[in-house]
Amino acid sequence: MYSDEKSVHALLQKVLSYSQAEQTEVVYFGTESALTRFANNFIHQNVAESNHELRVRAVVGKRMGVATTNRLDDQSLQRVAEQALEIARLSPENPEFHSLPEPQPIVPAPGFSERTAFYSAEARARSVGIIVQLAKERGLESAGAFSTETSQVGVANSLGIFAYEPRTESECHAVVMADAQGSGYTQRLTTDATSIDFEAMAREAVEKAQRSRNPIDLPIGEYPVVLDTYATADMLQNLIFMGLSATAVQEERSFMNGQFGKQLVSPLVTIYDDGHDPVGLPQAFDYEGVPKQRVVMFDRGVASAVVYDSFTAFREGKPDTGHALPAPNPWGPLPLHTMMVAGDASLEELIRGVDRGIYVTRFHYTNTVHPVKTLFTGMTRDGTFLIEHGELTSPVKNFRFTQSLLDTLRDVQAIGSEPIQCRDYLPVVAPALRIGSFHFTGVTGA
């Protein structure tokens, strides 16, 4: 019903007209999504969803209230506008609140693919069937999921902002298991579902699973490592939560505090956020309708910036970079299009540079141990190998690590040339890395 700019605009204007608040913001998020899940070489879960949400933020002086609904009849729309206002009137003042943002020109972002929007349940089944079939042929077991999503996002406020864009995304990942301890992994995340090469994904996971059978024991300790793209992406997602939001910096709980302008990590490392880069999942504006700006967070290793929304920007007198999440939320602004600049080494060249070390396909269940010291823990998973004299020689049993993330980025020796986009919690475009030393603190038993 609300699947184009005109209808979304009419909906948002109607809600704005219902609001009696001094300032009002309305966010619409409509989604059609589907996910096909497989395990033990068959589809065991297969779902579809049609949903929408309308979020109203009402402002009275320095008081704010937020109400949401997924009912879009007139009565519900009037009610949600009234409810946001009631909450605002009952809320104590937030003395640091200034205003909702003013309109700015928005440059469109290429975040929509019709091919994804029309991907059918049958097509999803046939796509995952490619992975299942190769696993079966090799006597292996596959499990994973393939999802497609089309969303309509609109933001309007009473100061004149109106932003609208359709977005699509598709994600597929699979674990292929050779036995209790041998497994391989693959993941792709993109705007256009038809650009995913399922045969290549199947080969990647199957070949690694076959190669990782019968892992050997290695002692825990410090090793040089090659982190494949999935492991790098996981690490960067942790880094984002540990302190790349202006909220974390303003609350002095970020590792970036006191470090701006300083060489914090290796000069090889440049990390930025760019909502317009088609390699990611492009978005032209944030959830306040503010255009997304490119923000370089690490420039050749120098700590250079974090991301802002309207509240944190005003509080610090900095430009709003367009990284607001829907209000209210506990994180503040977050980069949702983080990318690490690729290097010039192939994966084979990264491995060739290690005399004796560990190759890590991906991490599992990483979690922050100490955010300011950037200490995180987790385990290796789905393809961990000993590197000897520049070659993968034996699969090894998975390790637990407890490691400083900034120490890891300080110790980057070379960067891979073929980044891919992955997501556990946040989408990240990441290359493989060669790291001088990584601290493995336990063997998982898995």
Added chain:
Amino acid sequence: MRDLANRALNIAQQLGASYVDVRVMERTTEGIDVKNGRVEGISSGTSSGFNVRVIVDGAWGFASSANMDDAEAEQVAKQAIQIARASALVAGEPVILSPLAPQHGFYRTPMQKDPFTIPLNQKVQLLLDADAAMRSVQGVALTNSNMEYSREHKLFVSSEGSEVEQELFDVGAAIDASAVDPTSSEIQTRSYPNSFGRQAGTSGYEFIEAMDLADHGARVGEEAVKLLAAPQCPSGVTTIILDGPQTALQVHESCGHPIELDRVLGMEAGFVGKSFLTTDKLNGHYRYGSDMVNLTADATIPGGLGTFGWDDEGVPAQRTPIVTNGIFNGYLMSRDTAPILGLTSNGCVRADSWNRLPMIRMTNVSLEPGTWTLDDLIADTDDGIYMSTNKSWSIDDRRLNFQFGVELAYEIKHGKLGRMLKNATYTGITPQFWGSCDAIGNRDEWVVWGTPNCGKGEPMQTMRTGHGAAPARFRNVQIGVGSW
């Protein structure tokens, strides 16, 4: 609700489904967040919709929509059928459901005070008072207080003749204070009653009032400040005593998840992994823990966050033994997994919303109480570490190797608490760790802790689970890992 559900059910049956169930649901949630002395956000949200779940030619299909009208009921039923037929393109063994007699009835969370009827300013003031108490402590840099309460109204109907209606309430709240020392890159946080979200239960507003948040504010702030200057917890192998909330999380991660039968059967392998508790271990001989370790899954505990009348397959809430005197003897099961073991569902299937597929979730998975008071536990420990409130958690993809960090620790020397220690961590392997448990707190020390944010499934679902736990002691545990 009822007409829509029956319309969708009838259409799916006419289109050839051998089994159909429909859930119609509305969930309203209000939340209040106070941060650093000011109200950060007050929000109220309602989400309603329905889903149709079908079996066609032995394969599952599921579709859902927020549009609750007759035309959509027909459309969603058709879509579920199409999806089931697509599933059959990459098919496994035909789905078999364990038997269930038709269920009828109504369940409402027992409570004294409906949280939605308490004036908003009263609820805000409760948090502001707690926040002020934390901020009265010199050296406190950051404070957070929050509460959240929800009402869930749902109707379940099935083609087997079940029709059950439930109105479930859950409430929760917590506070935390942090002290920061930028010169040493140090931040220390203390929480009450629990960290990472809140302590929560199925109850009324009286559950939040009983927390006495403001009375604990100053202590929480003082402990955060003291932790900044506390020595680092050492490394080594020693005896540890975990407080109730940390024991509850230990149960959640190292018992609750590995006993999910869908995970055991590989259905979560593509995401979070499998389980070391493979079906061959359900033989009455596998030792999960020491003789004193007794674990249960019980969806009938009053006030537990995993308490309800029927699960989302219409199976009545029930209590199941999981580990008895240290021996593993039960899983959390659904109607489509239990028959694989020749068993029937024990009612452990839930979905976090109308738009999500019901799947096996923990109910209230609890460590049954022992005989000790906490004071006696400490007095009986010659040398060890007392650890309180979770700060970090991580566990491998078979739920064997874990590592937890806690907010606060104390040395125990000669039966008494000694120095406060910061950044304490411990690590272990699940059956060895529970095998080293030699003392568990008694019924007076036992609390049903709520975990309001348990993630599982794809698309990800966030479920509310409960865990009865008391302080417990473990011998020969590795503490203090990593480089600091």
